[in-house]
Amino acid sequence: MSDEAHLSAKPPRAEAPPRLPFALGDAGRAQGPGRAPGAGPQDSFRLTTLERRADFLAANGGRRAPMPGFVLLVRQRGDGSSDMRLGITVTRKIGNAVVRNRMKRRFRALAREILPTEGVAGADHVLIGRASGVERDFGELKRELSKALARVKR
Numbered sequence: 001m002s003d004e005a006h007l008s009a010k011p012p013r014a015e016a017p018p019r020l021p022f023a024l025g026d027a028g029r030a031q032g033p034g035r036a037p038g039a040g041p042q043d044s045f046r047l048t049t050l051e052r053r054a055d056f057l058a059a060n061g062g063r064r065a066p067m068p069g070f071v072l073l074v075r076q077r078g079d080g081s082s083d084m085r086l087g088i089t090v091t092r093k094i095g096n097a098v099v100r101n102r103m104k105r106r107f108r109a110l111a112r113e114i115l116p117t118e119g120v121a122g123a124d125h126v127l128i129g130r131a132s133g134v135e136r137d138f139g140e141l142k143r144e145l146s147k148a149l150a151r152v153k154r
Contacts, residue, residue, distance in 0.1 A: 047111055050087030050124060059087060059126040065148035069133030069141050070107070072148040073126040082121040086111050090129035103129045106138065110145050118149045 050056060062075025077085075088107045090100040107127045111119075119125060133141065 047084055047086045047115060050085050050126065055085070055124060056087055056089065056126060059124045062124070063152040065151045067144040067148050068130070069136045069144055070130055070148075071128040072145065072152065073124075073128070074120050074149075074152045075124050076120070077122055077124060079122070084115055084119045084121060085124045086115065087124065087126040088129075089126065094129050094131050095134060099134055100129070103134055106133075106141065109138075110141055114142060114145050114149070118146055120149070120153060 050059070059073045059075045062073055065072040065074075086108075088104050088111075090103045090107075092100070094100055094103065107129065111125070111127070115125060136144075
């Protein structure tokens, strides 16, 4: 009259094999911590972002280049560093959150493409969105940013 249950001495069953063997897995995707396709030396340029209000206010005292889609402010920091910093601001006058975020994404893409070659080294760059910049063609925005940077460098 034992209250103990009978427990088997056999080890538990092994896990079922995966549905697809490793060799048949996704061959198009790198396994493990690898680089993304196309990530190379051209991706080494990195813009740091302006986060403090004081930095935006200081940039307001720099050179100004108004364009139809945005206003570009550029201010030399004078701290001896050649790093470029970027600030983006789009006010609620431009549109709702979806519109403002789309505009900021476009500005970040513009900056990544143009600032490494045409930007002012050691300066803060601030892009202020304008209402007409929402529907502007990306190529047109690129030309305007290049023109604004050339105007600011004079």
